[in-house]
Amino acid sequence: MSHFLLKPTLPALAVLALLGACQSNPSSTESAASKAADANREAAGTNDKKYLSEPLIKEIYTADPSAHIFNGKIYIYPSHDIETGMPENDNGDHFAMRDYHILSMDSIGGKVTDHGVALDIKDIPWAGRQLWAPDAAFKNGTYYLYFPVKDKQDIFRIGVATSKSPTGPFKAEPKPIAGSLSIDPAVFTDTDGSTYMYMGGIWGGQLQRWRTGKYDGSKPKEQEPAANEPSVGPRVAKLSKDMLSFAEPVKEVKILDQDGKVLLSGDNQRRFFEGAWMHKYNGKYYLTYSTGDTHLLVYATSNSPYGPFTYQGVFMNPVEGWTTHHSIIEKDGKWYLFYHDTQLSGKTWLRNVKVTELKRNVDGSLQTITP
Template sequence: MLSKPLPRLLPSLALLLPLALALATSCQSNTPETDTAASGSQPAGAAPDSAGTKFLSKPLIKDIYTADPSAHVFDGKIYIYPSHDIEAGMPENDNGDHFAMRDYHVLSMDSIGGKVTDHGVALDIKDVAWAGRQMWAPDAAFKNDTYYLYFPAKDKQDVFRIGVATSTSPTGPFKAQPQPIEGSMSIDPAIFTDTNGGSYLYVGGIWGGQLQRWRTGQYDASNPKEQEPADNEVAPGPRVARMSSDMLRFAEPMKEVKILDQDGKPLLAGDKSRRFFEGAWVHKHNGTYYLSYSTGDTHLLVYATSTSPYGPFTYQGIIMNPVQGWTTHHSIIEQQGKWYIFYHDTELSGKTWLRNIKVAELPRNADGSFGTITP
């Protein structure tokens, strides 16, 4: 969920941004649950699209800015765990400091296209003892009659860690554990529970997500903020660890997930249209594990497949072409025999750090492969 300054956008993508941008004020909200229709009012200061851009879907809510939607079906109902974007008044930089989010809201809907309910603040950074700043993209799971919220935040030393909070309700409020998960790192936690009941946590994001600083297994503070391996070196992959039975700890050290091309060779760092950048999501279909993720600076959502939750995963293709805006982050669910992708863009604000979540049907072929959609 990292952003880069607008001048470094690919030229073709930059042309997609609205021609007229309005100043956006803070949209921090601590309101209790509210019902929001897709045609509801926009956040204060939001600019309607003025470039004639046509969008595949409309924002799910418009009274706060949301991004990085992790969607799950719990007891037949859809719950969405997004980031909550705010106008922090900070200049954009390569490290993503202007993404200064401070809390999480939980959204719900009975079905795709139905009314969306915002259940208010589920967890605030002031209630996370170890956290310093920047509550980025979360995810959630249900197990042991408990709902678990996994979230990244920078600790007091400005190192991203993964925390976990619990609740008896899918909408919270959530109570955070006093310390981050031991051995955790980086950003974008994605929790996957297999058909045999085992649960796995995937994490990782390069650049401001700091994954490149963990190449030796220890955090390297001296590594330049954007330093990746050389183009001819193997690209860093996300990390994965099986969770303990109580879902609060790792049952094993984190392992790197390898992503290969069709010839079985690891993707290289220079292969920027296929290599992992951030935003991993894992689901299982007909015995096959699907790893989907963002390519970051080439703005694609792509996927790879494996016979094991640990990988290696073999690259298969593009799920979604670039959205309006710099970042792209998603989740995939099945409901009533159809597949859907939740994602975000910047239709409401035209600003890369003030995003809005959306959902669209995701075409799936009989062999399990995905078609490519243009948002």
């Protein structure tokens, strides 16, 4: 993995840092990096590292920001990081989030309002633990909050909750969406009014356990494809008109290289890991996602919301912190990238959301951002 160096005025301990995907799979190196970041902050009394953007809020820890514009206003649907004291592990058990706060702002750079708890895990009848990265949509006069959470059998499913207000409170449906799986729901409404959900994340997100079409948790360490096999792609399904169920079977999204071949599992600089997002520009569909253990945000394009998508490149270099998760919106003629890092805490499980402008080249390709 990549590492950055903090300014030499800080202790040499700072050589390591946590970088880049929504859940974590930290190694001992990354754990040491987290401790190093803490030690640096304590020794210096501040963090001298220069950041591209500042946290949108500092009162609570937030991550995985899904941003949308409703009625001309920006609403951000992040996960809410908390300190649990749990040890880090490959399944991300230390990401034990329990509720959602919704943020809003009238414009980029404007005042950010925290609207408080919009949904709590105790109010989701089927939920077990780990309320991870959500998304939202508006249709039929109703706001829909989509969320991943492990059920009572410790299997990630996608649920949905509704409200008449974009800030909630939201009331959860009694059961998860039939056919849903894994994590990181991203809901995209096309120009023809059709709405799709993209979902999935490997490792702790369990997507590799669904390779046969049925959940198999018997040998979780052996289910990711071999390095020379096709990688596991995210899933997609069109939502029904009531936005509460899938209108069709879930399909796998294929991500191809420039030669038309599916990216291989061992190609961890390009293959899908988690955190998919969809937006459309000049009639073309842009699938953006995290590469996980290489900590990049990358993108692929297609002429169809179902793909296949052709890999195009990196649009954001690694942030501070192991995980990277984002969303993209257009506001007042400009495009913006919402993301997170660990500026406030130096701990990969205590993150803060940020925003920066996303620029394109004349041909529609995305310019690379260094956070």
